[in-house]
Amino acid sequence: MSATLVVHHLRVSQSESIVWLCEELGLDYKLVCHDRDQQTLLAPDAYKELxxxxxxxxIEDVDTYTPNNDHIRLAESQACIEWICRKHGQGRLLNKPWDPNWKEWLFWWHFTHGSFQPACQMxxxxxxxxxxxxxxxIIDSRIDHYLDLIEQRLSKSRFLVGDELTAADIQMIFPLTTQRSFIPFDLSPYPNTLRYLKEIGERPAYQKAFEKAETTLKPMLDANPKSLYSIA
Incomplete structure (x- = not known):
C-alpha cells in the first residue's frame, strides 16, 4: 500500500522539521522537495499555491476520520506536527496532561512559534x-533573553522536557540551526545548547532527514556557522 502522507519540503526552510519528525516516527511517507527561487530566495509559485x-x-493526507476519507492539505508547523503525531504516531512525542512534565512540555511546545521564532523573523x-x-x-536583547531561557532549561535536562525527545524539540531545532543561515547569531556563550545540538545531530533520524531533504545544506550545529544568505 502506498503512503497516504505527503510532505512538501521547501529546501532551507522549517519544513525540514516535518521530514525529521517522519523519520523519528519511522513513518511511510512521500517526500516532495521544492527549491527556492535563486534570485528572490522565496518559495516558487508552485509551492505557494499549495x-x-x-x-x-x-502536508497532504487522507482524513480517515471523515466518512468519505477526505483528502486534506494542511499548513502551519505545529498543526502538521500534531496531525502526524496523533494520526500516524499513536500520540508519540506529544506529552499528556497526566505526564509528570506536562506543564513544562506545554510551555516549550508553544515557546518556539509563540516567542523565539517570531523574534528571529523580526x-x-x-x-x-x-x-x-x-x-x-531591542530585538537582539529579546533573542539573547530567549537563548538564556533555553540554556537554563538545557542545564537541567537532556532535552527540553526531560530525558526523552518530544515534539517540543522537533519545533525548537530549526531556529537554532538552519534559520541562522539567514540571521547569524553566536551560540558560543551557551554550552548546554551546543551539547543539545550535538546530540540532536547524532540522531540517525535527523541525519537521514537531511540526506533525503537537502542537496547542499548541512546541519548548522556549530556555535557560529557561516551564513548562507545576506539579510542586508
Whole structure:
C-alpha cells in the first residue's frame, strides 16, 4: 500500500522539521522537495499555491476520520506536527496532561512559534535597517533573553522536557540551526545548547532527514556557522 502522507519540503526552510519528525516516527511517507527561487530566495509559485499561507511546511493526507476519507492539505508547523503525531504516531512525542512534565512540555511546545521564532523573523526584517536603529538593540536583547531561557532549561535536562525527545524539540531545532543561515547569531556563550545540538545531530533520524531533504545544506550545529544568505 502506498503512503497516504505527503510532505512538501521547501529546501532551507522549517519544513525540514516535518521530514525529521517522519523519520523519528519511522513513518511511510512521500517526500516532495521544492527549491527556492535563486534570485528572490522565496518559495516558487508552485509551492505557494499549495497553501493559503503560501509558506512552508505543507502536508497532504487522507482524513480517515471523515466518512468519505477526505483528502486534506494542511499548513502551519505545529498543526502538521500534531496531525502526524496523533494520526500516524499513536500520540508519540506529544506529552499528556497526566505526564509528570506536562506543564513544562506545554510551555516549550508553544515557546518556539509563540516567542523565539517570531523574534528571529523580526531580526531578519531588522537586518535591512541601519545598524544604529533602536529596533536592532531591542530585538537582539529579546533573542539573547530567549537563548538564556533555553540554556537554563538545557542545564537541567537532556532535552527540553526531560530525558526523552518530544515534539517540543522537533519545533525548537530549526531556529537554532538552519534559520541562522539567514540571521547569524553566536551560540558560543551557551554550552548546554551546543551539547543539545550535538546530540540532536547524532540522531540517525535527523541525519537521514537531511540526506533525503537537502542537496547542499548541512546541519548548522556549530556555535557560529557561516551564513548562507545576506539579510542586508
Amino acid at each position: 497553501s493559503p499561507l503560501r509558506t512552508a511546511p505543507v 531580526k531578519m526584517i531588522a537586518g535591512a535597517l541601519p545598524k544604529d536603529n533602536p529596533s536592532q538593540k
